[in-house]
Amino acid sequence: MSKPQRIIEAARKRFRYYGIQKTTMQEIAQDAGIAVGTLYLYFSNKDELVVACAEEFVEHHRAEVEAILALRCPADEKLRKYVAARFRQARDIRSNSRHAVEIARAVLRVKPDRLEEEGLLMWDAISKILKLGVEQRVFTIANPADDAKIFLYSIAFFFPNALNEPRVPPTEEELLSVVNWFIGAWKGQRAAAKKRSREL
Amino acid sequence: MSKPQRIIEAARKRFRYYGIQKTTMQEIAQDAGIAVGTLYLYFSNKDELVVACAEEFVEHHRAEVEAILALRCPADEKLRKYVAARFRQARDIRSNSRHAVEIARAVLRVKPDRLEEEGLLMWDAISKILKLGVEQRVFTIANPADDAKIFLYSIAFFFPNALNEPRVPPTEEELLSVVNWFIGAWKGQRAAAKKRSREL
Numbered sequence: 001m002s003k004p005q006r007i008i009e010a011a012r013k014r015f016r017y018y019g020i021q022k023t024t025m026q027e028i029a030q031d032a033g034i035a036v037g038t039l040y041l042y043f044s045n046k047d048e049l050v051v052a053c054a055e056e057f058v059e060h061h062r063a064e065v066e067a068i069l070a071l072r073c074p075a076d077e078k079l080r081k082y083v084a085a086r087f088r089q090a091r092d093i094r095s096n097s098r099h100a101v102e103i104a105r106a107v108l109r110v111k112p113d114r115l116e117e118e119g120l121l122m123w124d125a126i127s128k129i130l131k132l133g134v135e136q137r138v139f140t141i142a143n144p145a146d147d148a149k150i151f152l153y154s155i156a157f158f159f160p161n162a163l164n165e166p167r168v169p170p171t172e173e174e175l176l177s178v179v180n181w182f183i184g185a186w187k188g189q190r191a192a193a194k195k196r197s198r199e200l
Numbered sequence: 201m202s203k204p205q206r207i208i209e210a211a212r213k214r215f216r217y218y219g220i221q222k223t224t225m226q227e228i229a230q231d232a233g234i235a236v237g238t239l240y241l242y243f244s245n246k247d248e249l250v251v252a253c254a255e256e257f258v259e260h261h262r263a264e265v266e267a268i269l270a271l272r273c274p275a276d277e278k279l280r281k282y283v284a285a286r287f288r289q290a291r292d293i294r295s296n297s298r299h300a301v302e303i304a305r306a307v308l309r310v311k312p313d314r315l316e317e318e319g320l321l322m323w324d325a326i327s328k329i330l331k332l333g334v335e336q337r338v339f340t341i342a343n344p345a346d347d348a349k350i351f352l353y354s355i356a357f358f359f360p361n362a363l364n365e366p367r368v369p370p371t372e373e374e375l376l377s378v379v380n381w382f383i384g385a386w387k388g389q390r391a392a393a394k395k396r397s398r399e400l
Contacts, residue, residue, distance in 0.1 A: 108367075115367070147381070149377075150377060150378055150381040153354070153357055153358075153374060153377075153378050154353070154354035154355075154357075154378060155354075156356075156357035157353055157354075157356035157357045158353075160364070163364075164360070164363075164364030164365075164366065165364075166364065167308075167315070174353060177349075177350060177353075178350055178353050178354060181347070181350040185385045
């Protein structure tokens, strides 16, 4: 790992376990195995480290999209994999730290367009998967970007952020029921059902 | 209006303009034009009035469902009307009072199953509209109750409660884009598109 990567990793762990307020630049430098003077060469305050951690999530997301697009499998399988991976990551971020709310607030303060950026990234990823599905002749979709947007709204309920965690957390099973319904519609199972009902 | 109805109406207005904490039983009695002793014959404290106000919303919702089901129009139009009416009511509740959060908290404290009840009512209403659509031969749906559930998840993002109002409030236009997509799928426009693409 490069020095900045080691620093970001150390900051991420400290923020997660102790929260941002209770973490000092000194502790982060210590965990990263560098002098605090060196740390300041890369990041001049905790806010910059919060931004760096958030950007790392975006990078991880981008890499995940690339990996899923590169898989040799049908688009419907890619879509399920992608949505489930996003769901698990969002759930882990919300629940794996007692400081999730503090961190979410800090991220939105230093990077106010964070949620929009995440939404656009998901929209782009889903559009690409749907287009691939059309090329693979798995899906019948007139306008993949439009349908990707509808799909994104339709699964948005399953992606609350730490600031508005609902009383009953959404489940992966319910999410997949929605994903599978859309896949059925795009695969034209509804068309088949209509054909059947006409023949009766 | 009956005496209890007048009381509930007076309480609702006071809660909305001044919040629950700042409202007294004396003021509610005054606004309803009755003696406070009479008020206590019907409601022994503010919590009971909060429950009564919440129940009135449920009654209003039920009446709305009946009215929309009774309209002489196709099921897709009923669905649009119903969802738009729900959206507007939810938005008004969230934004028409500076005390929306206090009221939402109080309602969930005295009636913890309020949101589930609302969800079940919507599920039932949508199931009925979809079934009607199948009878009218407007929709092709194998299992209306299943599809109603998927549809409900898909529009849930547009119905945040006052406790988790998002930074960017959802719009009716976006909601209707989702509703229209589903209507298209249920009407089998996707089937037509598939047929076209096969003929090319």
